[in-house]
Amino acid sequence: GGPGGTQWIYLSATVGNTGTLAGVLDATPIEFEERPVPIERHVTFADGQEKPRIENKLVRREFDATSSKGYRGQTIVFTNSRRRCHEISRKLDYSSAPYHAGLDYGKRKQVERQFAEQDLAAVVTTAALAAGVDFPASQVIFDSLAMGIEWLSVQEFEQMLGRAGRPDYHDRGRVFILVEPDGVYHGSMERTEDEVAFTLLKGDMEDVIAHYDADAAIAETLANVTVGGTAAKRLNDRMLGDIPTKEALSKLIEYGFISGLEPTPLGRAVTTHFLQPDAAFLILDHVRKGTDPYDIVADLELLDEEA
Structure with a gap:
C-alpha cells in the first residue's frame, strides 16, 4: 500500500499457481526454495500389522538422540482414524499420547504442553487436527497416506511432512513413509497406497482454485x-x-x-x-x-x- 497504507504478505508452502494468485491479489510473487533445516525422506514397505513395530523402533531411536541444540528427537505419527491413534499409541514403548478432535480441550492442551516440555517421545494424530497445532517435532512418520477414507493431496502431504525439523531445535528433519503395497482403507479407493506414495513424493503442487457451493x-x-x-x-x-x-x-x-x-x-x-x-x-x-x-x-x- 501507499504512504500510511497497509502492506500485505501472503505466505504458503503449498501453492502451485503462484503467478495466477499474485495477479488476483495484486502482489509480487517471490519463490524461495531453501529450507533452513534439511529433511531426509525414507520410504519403507510394510503391511498394517507390521507398521506399529517399525514405528516403535523409529520413535525410540529418535528420542534417544539429542540435537546439537540440546533437544531430544520427538515424533509425530500421522494416521487416518481416531481408533488407530489409540491403537498405535498403546503399542509404543516410550511415552506417547493420541491427539485428535475427539479429545476434550483440556486433554489436548495437556498433550501439547507435555510435548513442548519433552515429556512425550511421540504424539499419534489424525491429519485433520494436527495441521493447525505447533508440535516441535524432529521426525514425522506416515502410518497411513489417507485422511479418513480419502487419500491425502500433495498439499496436505507437504504441510504434514514439513513439520519434521525446526530451526533452533533440530539439525535435520526425518520423514518415514510406511507404505502398504496394494493397501486401501475403503472399498471406494481406486488407487493403492504404493501408487499414492509416489504421486505424493513427486510433489507436483495442485493449483489453488476456490469453488463455492x-x-x-x-x-x-x-x-x-x-x-x-x-x-x-x-x-x-x-x-x-x-x-x-x-x-x-x-x-x-x-x-x-x-x-x-x-x-x-x-x-x-x-x-x-x-x-x-x-x-x-x-x-x-x-x-x-x-x-x-x-x-x-x-x-x-x-x-x-x-x-
Whole structure:
C-alpha cells in the first residue's frame, strides 16, 4: 500500500499457481526454495500389522538422540482414524499420547504442553487436527497416506511432512513413509497406497482454485454484507473464485438472515459463529422447542458426521 497504507504478505508452502494468485491479489510473487533445516525422506514397505513395530523402533531411536541444540528427537505419527491413534499409541514403548478432535480441550492442551516440555517421545494424530497445532517435532512418520477414507493431496502431504525439523531445535528433519503395497482403507479407493506414495513424493503442487457451493456462497455473502453492507457485491467480486451474489442474496432474504443490505440479528449470529445454514436452522428449531443444549450439540455432531 501507499504512504500510511497497509502492506500485505501472503505466505504458503503449498501453492502451485503462484503467478495466477499474485495477479488476483495484486502482489509480487517471490519463490524461495531453501529450507533452513534439511529433511531426509525414507520410504519403507510394510503391511498394517507390521507398521506399529517399525514405528516403535523409529520413535525410540529418535528420542534417544539429542540435537546439537540440546533437544531430544520427538515424533509425530500421522494416521487416518481416531481408533488407530489409540491403537498405535498403546503399542509404543516410550511415552506417547493420541491427539485428535475427539479429545476434550483440556486433554489436548495437556498433550501439547507435555510435548513442548519433552515429556512425550511421540504424539499419534489424525491429519485433520494436527495441521493447525505447533508440535516441535524432529521426525514425522506416515502410518497411513489417507485422511479418513480419502487419500491425502500433495498439499496436505507437504504441510504434514514439513513439520519434521525446526530451526533452533533440530539439525535435520526425518520423514518415514510406511507404505502398504496394494493397501486401501475403503472399498471406494481406486488407487493403492504404493501408487499414492509416489504421486505424493513427486510433489507436483495442485493449483489453488476456490469453488463455492450454494452454502459456501451464502456464508461468504452474509459475512460480506455484515462487514460491508452495500459493498458486499464488490467484496464478493474480489474473492478467489466466482460467487453468484444475486442468488446468494435472494437466499439470505428468504432465510431471514438479511433485511435490505443489513444483517438481521439472526444473520449476525450465524456469521459471527461461522455457521452453515443447515446448522443454523437446526439450532433455531431446537431452541424454539426448548431442547437441552447437550442434545443440540449431539445433533450438530451428527450433522457433521453426515456431511
